[in-house]
């Protein structure tokens with residue numbers, strides 16, 4: 001059964017203003033959906049309808065099998081409290097309460113004020129050290145993370161977020177994006193309105209609102225680049241382990257795409273393939289190094305900031321390449337204090353931002 005469904009959903013403000021004109025959308029449990037579109041295209045209107053904060057002109061919103069229009073005011077309030085976590089661009093934190101109290105306030109409406117689970121929620125978003133800080137003493141990015149902790153404290157099935165990175169600088173935006181990645185992994189259903197293309201593409205499906213209609217945006221082809229980089233990364237890793245790189249030794253996710261990518265890498269002189277053996281060339285080295293560095297920095301971000309453990313962290317980093325275009329690697333490296341190793345203990349190739357570049361031992365792949 002779908003967790004959320006709209007049928008012929010219409011929202012009309014006047015004969016001329018009709019931001020939603022017959023939307024049919026079905027979201028499965030655990031799915032992550034991005035909603036994009038120019039400003040004024042009705043993204044926030046749609047999100048408000050899904051949250052039961054607004055009523056449609058016609059059509060239906062069903063959440064967990066219940067038609068929101070049929071709920072009484074009291075039932076609707078209860079539904080929002082129990083089933084939905086809301087994250088807005090504006091923070092709506094109470095200035096005279098601490099981070100912990102702000103999260104506990106959400107619980108209070110949930111009729112369960114429990115400092116322990118509120119603390120857990122804040123630890124989960126990397127704010128374990130900031131429990132007693134008031135909003136004014138928190139950075140903008142930290143405030144947004146308090147809001148996410150607050151949305152999560154009741155463990156809602158559905159998380160609805162409106163431009164959660166909208167007010168954030170690049171580093172904090174990446175952290176919040178990573179947090180959504182971790183939420184997705186833990187099985188939450190996410191509907192995120194965003195204008196950030198990379199953030200949008202982390203989702204399972206991306207939709208664009210245009211002229212009152214919802215269009216599914218096809219995946220971009222540059223995912224092929226990522227498969228190529230995964231292969232370069234695997235060659236690097238095999239070298240570190242002291243084993244020769246063969247197709248069997250590599251831990252590749254997409255078999256057919258990987259074979260195509262191998263051909264491209266060989267044809268462009270970045271690797272050589274001799275029998276079953278893959279080797280990096282001098283030309284392929286810088287790209288391999290950059291790919292390994294980015295992967296391990298993303299791993300550190302997940303493990304240090306969100307306490308994701310070693311088993312999961314590699315997969316998360318693999319899946320959420322989009323979290324970090326190469327331009328963001330330096331700022332995140334600085335934010336993390338220029339880590340020397342990934343959570344698995346492998347050396348992170350240093351970047352221009354790292355002052356200790358010369359004393360890091362990297363075992364370079366044998367070049368051909």
Ligand SMILES: [Zn+2]
Nearest residue numbers: 299342343344
């Ligand atoms: Zn690692």
Ligand SMILES: [Zn+2]
Nearest residue numbers: 333338353354
């Ligand atoms: Zn650095």
